[in-house]
Amino acid sequence: MSSERDTPALTVTCPQCRGPSLYAPENRYRPFCSERCKQVDLGAWASEEFRVPSSPTDPTGPPEGVPLN
Numbered sequence: 001m002s003s004e005r006d007t008p009a010l011t012v013t014c015p016q017c018r019g020p021s022l023y024a025p026e027n028r029y030r031p032f033c034s035e036r037c038k039q040v041d042l043g044a045w046a047s048e049e050f051r052v053p054s055s056p057t058d059p060t061g062p063p064e065g066v067p068l069n
Contacts, residue, residue: 016041
């Protein structure tokens with residue numbers, strides 16, 4: 001029977017700086033390589049730099065969720 005200790009550490013690309021990042025329990029910032037990269041990413045989410053694209057709404061139309069007859 002194998003344990004987690006027997007598996008080799010996985011290195012992934014840091015989503016922020018694109019550098020190598022250890023994806024293992026020893027890296028408390030995973031998938032990021034460092035606390036700095038994790039904080040920069042969190043700041044981008046907080047300032048709404050990452051958004052899901054949507055179409056503009058018509059301000060003169062019915063409120064969203066109201067069925068049209």
